[in-house]
Amino acid sequence: MIKVSLPGFSYLLLGLLVGCQPAPQQAADEPVNEQHVAQDEAMTSKPRPVVYQMMTRLFGNKQSANIPWGTIEQNGVGKFADIDDAALDGIRELGATHVWYTGVPHHAVIRDYSDYGISQDDPDVVKGRAGSPYAVKDYYNVNPDLAMDPANRLAEWQGLIDRTHAHGLKVVMDIVPNHVARHYQSLSKDEDVEDFGASDDTSVEYARNNNFYYIPGLAFEVPQGPPPLGGEAHPLADGEFAEYPAKWTGNGARTARPDAGDWYETVKINFGVRPDGSPDFPVLPADYADKSCAEHLAFWADKSLPDSWHKFRDIALYWTNKGVDGFRYDMAQMVPVEFWSYLNCSIKAVNPDAFLLSEIYIPEQYRNYIYLGKMDYLYDKVGTYDALRAIVEGKASTDSLPAVFEDIGDIHRHMLMFLENHDEQRIASPAFAGDPVKAKPAMVVSSLVAGGANLVYFGQEVGEPAAGDAGFGKATRTSIFDYWGVPAHQRWMNGGRFDGGLLTQEEKSLRDFYARLLNLASTEPxxxxxxxxxxxxxxxxxxxxxxxxxxxxxxxxxxxxxxxxxxxxxxxxxxxxxxxxxxxxxxxxxxxxxxxxxxxxxxxxxxxxxxxxxxxxxxxxxxxxxxxxxxx
Structure with a gap:
């Protein structure tokens, strides 16, 4: 057996024994990078993470009317309180080590909470009735829909954090640094915290310490598209939204009237990247890929940094200090890697065991985000997910897999494997496998082939097909924009007993398969x-x-x-x-x-x-x- 000290590299060397070639990132005779070894071995010393992702608004919902564009009264909504001891026991039974509570930060919703001092959101710039969880309106509080008492919503979230920990599970929540809701307004921040954009110079497109990018001299115009709320009358649904000057849209659109396909409900955050793409901040030297987080923080300590960097550091530490164990970063690839070095090392200084997950789809940047940006885990969508899905669909053979796994050989401990999440089509939908059994071998390979983390999306383990059009959200993906019930998941939930009492025999068998597989993935050395x-x-x-x-x-x-x-x-x-x-x-x-x-x-x-x-x-x-x- 060939012995080397870099864990990921031994993955490649065993591949060489059966005829593979070394990945281009590092040749077999290059010296071992000791910092990479330390970063990788720190992860190996702990149980492999199994992340259970839930759409928190949908998880505990017991109502099943499922009326398209339905209100809370018609379709119901899950609450923090619904995620009780029985629910957490059921999640733990699946082998989960972490729960990713999706949609917790207070985002724009079409519901009147003005009695609690919350401004109403305009349907013209909100996707769906329940709103996108990625259009955050107040980073210092949580979605009022999720609380039994909206005035007490932060305490109810704290209670769920504590319950989750009591069941031996870690808490992960979203941070979305690339963009915020079109109408961001924090009611809950401390007095010394300034809102995004409060001190911006709006007369210019770009300034280093502006939080947003602007289109001077032009007012924002609502995109032309389907009417909000499915055409239902609403006092604010008038085709207008007051924003002057207009801001760049979250996906980078630079027009005053974005397209209906743009992320028009959000505005892009400025991290000190000039409009021509050049950095207006200190660039990390390449050799910092070989340095520790302590050395990264020392590098940033005497540097003048864009204002947005500090704001998001403070947000992350606010939640870390409340017991949140880690973060899933939405569209991390749209934010410069230097910022991730600053943010992630700031978090690790407070919680060295923090779980830091990046949504990224650019394989050539993976190693930069791991070693320069200090990410723990990255989405393996472009490689493993895409390859396994093609095999399940009969569009490719398993002959494609050796090259896929060779490509991540040196970083396999940093990859998050999945076959479902909130962005992807459900396995059981006709658009994917049409039958969850067909994807069982893909789930085995996905869960066991690499040394990183695994993810299962709520309802996946019982074959939820996402068959209904919810309103803004359409069939094949469980809606993240609407109030909705998730039928197969609700059969496991069984009116709040969380005992699977209403599952079919096939659904019980599938859940048993997932439980055995994911427990193996986490516990088998x-x-x-x-x-x-x-x-x-x-x-x-x-x-x-x-x-x-x-x-x-x-x-x-x-x-x-x-x-x-x-x-x-x-x-x-x-x-x-x-x-x-x-x-x-x-x-x-x-x-x-x-x-x-x-x-x-x-x-x-x-x-x-x-x-x-x-x-x-x-x-x-x-x-x-x-x-x-x-x-x-």
Whole structure:
């Protein structure tokens, strides 16, 4: 077995043993980066995170009328209080270590809370009736929809934080640095905190300490598109919204009238990036990728920085000090990596164990966001998700996977794997698999192939298909913009018992599969270790086709062989394990027992002889084997 001290690099070297080539980011003979080692090993020393994402507004909703564009009274809404001990026990049963409470910060909503001093939001610049959770209106308080008593909403959120911790779970919430709601107004900030834009010079398009970008001399115009609220009359739905001068829109649109497809409900934050894209702040030297967070903070300590940097640092520390354990950063790739260095290291100085997750879709920037920006985890959408989805849909074969996993070989411990989240189509929808069983092998590979974190989206574990058009939100994705019920999830919720009492037998079986798989992903030591691809060496074996995928995970004496069948037909093949991988597994000539950890049963033998290992595998349609090697 080839030994090196960089954990991610051992992932690549085992790949070399079976014919892969090293990733271009670092050649095999380059010196090991000790800071990268420390950053990676700090993550390896803890249980692998399993993140349970819920749309908090929908999670506890018991009403099932599901009237398009329905009000709270018609369609209901979930509350913080609904996420009780029974609910948290159920989340914990799935193997979750973290709960990502989506939509908690106070965002724009079409509901009258003026009795609580909250200004009304204009439907012309709000998506849906319940509003986008990514159009934050007040970063120092939470969505009043989620509270039994809106006046007491912050205390109710604190109570949920405390309940979550009492169940051994960590709390993750959203921060959206790239943009805020068109009408941002914090009622809850301390007196010494200034609102975004309060001191901006609005006569110029750009100034370093302006919080927004402006279009001087022009007033904002509401985009031309479908009428708000599905055409329902509303006193503020008049096709107008007072904003002078107009601001750049959240996705970077620089016109006074954005398009209906733009993020027109938001305005873009200025982080000191000039309109031509050049930085108006100190640029981190490249060698800071090799330095610790303490060294990063020392770099920033004597620097003059854009005002927005300080505002978002203060917001993150405000929630950290209330017990929030980490943050999911929306569209982090639209914010300069230097800001992430400043923010993330400021958070880590207060909570070294903070969980910091970045939404990013630019693979060539991954390593910058990890090592310069000090992110813990990045979305693996462009690589693993896209590849596995194509296989499930029958548009590609498993032959595409070795290259995908080789590309992230050196950073696999920093990747978040998922098959669903609030942005993606539901597996069970006709637009994806149409049947959640078809994606079970993809979920096994996604959950076990890398050493990073896993995510499951509420309702995924019971096959929620997102079949209804909610209003602004359309079928195939569970709406994040509307008041709505989630039928399959509600059957597990069972009127607030959270015991699965109304699930069908198929839904119960699927949830049991997810629970066994995700608990394995988090607790089996081998899945924090090294990786070796078995697919390429077995591709010419009889019965081994482009709808099977296999690999090995190894940590010390913990050795697991994973074989997944993506086909609707049963498969049988003789799986070969080459000499180099056997050496990595520490196996010599003889016979070894195999136990299927997923099915919890004895599953044959691995025979090692003449420098090669072999085992007979038989798989039912869409079945996977997770075989732990044991001495007889």
């Amino acid at each position: 081998a899945f924090q270790g090294e990786f070796a691809d078995l697919h390429q060496v077995n591709r010419r074996q009889r019965g081994y086709e482009g709808n099977l995928y296999s690999f090995v995970r190894i940590l010390d004496q913990h050795r697991v062989i994973v074989v997944a069948n993506f086909d609707k037909q049963s498969k049988q093949t003789e799986l070969r394990i080459p000499a180099g991988v056997l050496a990595g597994m520490g196996l010599t000539q003889g016979q070894y027992g195999l136990r299927d950890l997923l099915a919890e049963r004895v599953a044959g033998q691995l025979v090692v002889g003449k420098g090669e290992g072999s085992l007979t595998v038989s798989l039912a349609p869409y079945q996977s084997l997770v075989l732990k090697v044991q001495h007889l």
